[in-house]
Amino acid sequence: MIDTPVGVTRVTDIRVGQTVWTKDVDGNKVGVSVVKIARTPVNNHKVIHFVLSDKRELWVSAKHPTFDSRTITDLNIGESYDGGIVVKKETIPYNDKATYDILPGGETGLYWANGILLGSTLR
Numbered sequence: 001m002i003d004t005p006v007g008v009t010r011v012t013d014i015r016v017g018q019t020v021w022t023k024d025v026d027g028n029k030v031g032v033s034v035v036k037i038a039r040t041p042v043n044n045h046k047v048i049h050f051v052l053s054d055k056r057e058l059w060v061s062a063k064h065p066t067f068d069s070r071t072i073t074d075l076n077i078g079e080s081y082d083g084g085i086v087v088k089k090e091t092i093p094y095n096d097k098a099t100y101d102i103l104p105g106g107e108t109g110l111y112w113a114n115g116i117l118l119g120s121t122l123r
Contacts, residue, residue, distance in 0.1 A: 002102065003112035005031045011100040011113070020111050022104040023067070036103040036122045045094040048072050052084030056115045061099055062091070065119030067110050082117045 001008040003021045014020065019031045050072060051057040062073045067082065072089075079086050103122035104111050110119055 001114050003115065011102065014102055020102065020104050022106045023108055023110045023117060025107050030106070032105040034102050035105045038101045038122055039098045040100075041098050042094065042096075045099065046091050047094040047099075049088065049090050049092050050075070050086070050116075051088035052081065052116065053087050054084045056082075056084060057088075058114050058116050058118075059092075059094070060113070060118070063121075064101075065121060067108075067117040067119055069119070 002011050002014055005019055005021065009018075014034055014037060016034050016037055018034050020034055021029055022032045024030050046062075047059045048062050049057065049059055058072075060072050063071045065071055066075065075081055075086050075089065077086050077089055101121045102111060103109055103120045108119075109122070110117055112118070
C-alpha cells in the first residue's frame with residue numbers, strides 16, 4: 001500500500017501522474033506526481049518480510065533501496081529505521097507474478113509503502 005494525500009492505494013493501482021507522498025530534501029512530507037512505474041515479472045522469487053517495532057511491515061525485494069541509500073538487506077534486527085526498530089527480517093517465498101515500484105517526482109524519489117519510507121529502484 002502506497003501513501004497518498006487521499007489515503008493508501010495498492011501499488012498495482014498507482015498510475016503515472018497520480019499524487020503520492022514523498023519527503024523532500026528539507027525533510028518535509030509533500031505530495032508529488034508519480035513519474036514512472038515498473039512492473040517486473042518474477043518466477044520463484046523471494047522477498048524480505050520486514051517488521052518494525054511499531055507493527056509497520058513490508059514484503060519487499062532484498063535489494064530495494066532504503067531512504068538512506070542502503071538496501072533492505074543492509075538493515076539488521078535491533079537497528080533503528082524510520083522511527084522504529086527492526087524486529088523481524090525473514091526471507092519468504094513471493095507468490096505474485098511480478099514486483100512493483102514507483103518513482104515519485106521531486107528530488108529524492110522517496111515514498112511511503114505500508115507507512116515505511118523507502119527509496120525507489122527507478123531513475
